[in-house]
Amino acid sequence: MxxxxxxxxxxxxxxxxxxxxxxxxxxxxxxxxxxxxxxxxxxxxxxxxxxxxEPRSGKNRMHLDLRVDALQPHLDRLLADGARRLRGPFDDRGWLTAVLADPEGNEFCLIVPPR
CATH class of the missing domain: 3.30.720.120 (Signal recognition particle alu RNA binding heterodimer, srp9/1)
Structure with a gap:
């Protein structure tokens, strides 16, 4: 599979x-x-x-998490490429997280795992 x-x-x-x-x-x-x-x-x-x-409606039922070693450089690059910041960055139980949307509004998270 x-x-x-x-x-x-x-x-x-x-x-x-x-x-x-x-x-x-x-x-x-x-x-x-x-x-x-x-x-x-x-x-x-x-x-x-x-x-x-059909257009997207409501919140995604599933989303992608992009795990990275440093938030800011990836956040800057994704925003420059057309992503939109929806929330964050914030601490989610030790995981530094920013919620973003792609150019069509599909949500995804950019995450730095705890060290």
Missing amino acids: ELAMVLDCADPERLAAFWAGALGYRRTGGDPPYVGLADPAGRRPDLLLQRVP
Whole structure:
């Protein structure tokens, strides 16, 4: 069994550029309505962006956590690439956390684990 993540979106091309940069992934192609992204080292799950007709509504039922060793440089880079800060940074039981949204409003967290 292999895990792959699928993110519904309005514009997979636009989000492919954002998420490839955010994750350090490469584009693997895809036929409409899909655009695939993969970890070049093959260690992390693929991300498939799927065009859907309906707009996003409400809070995500599932979101991505991006664990990093230092918050500020990654936060600055993601904000410059089109992310939006929703909350934080704040201490979440020892985990330094910032809640962000991608260019279409899909929420994700940028997290520094406790040392």
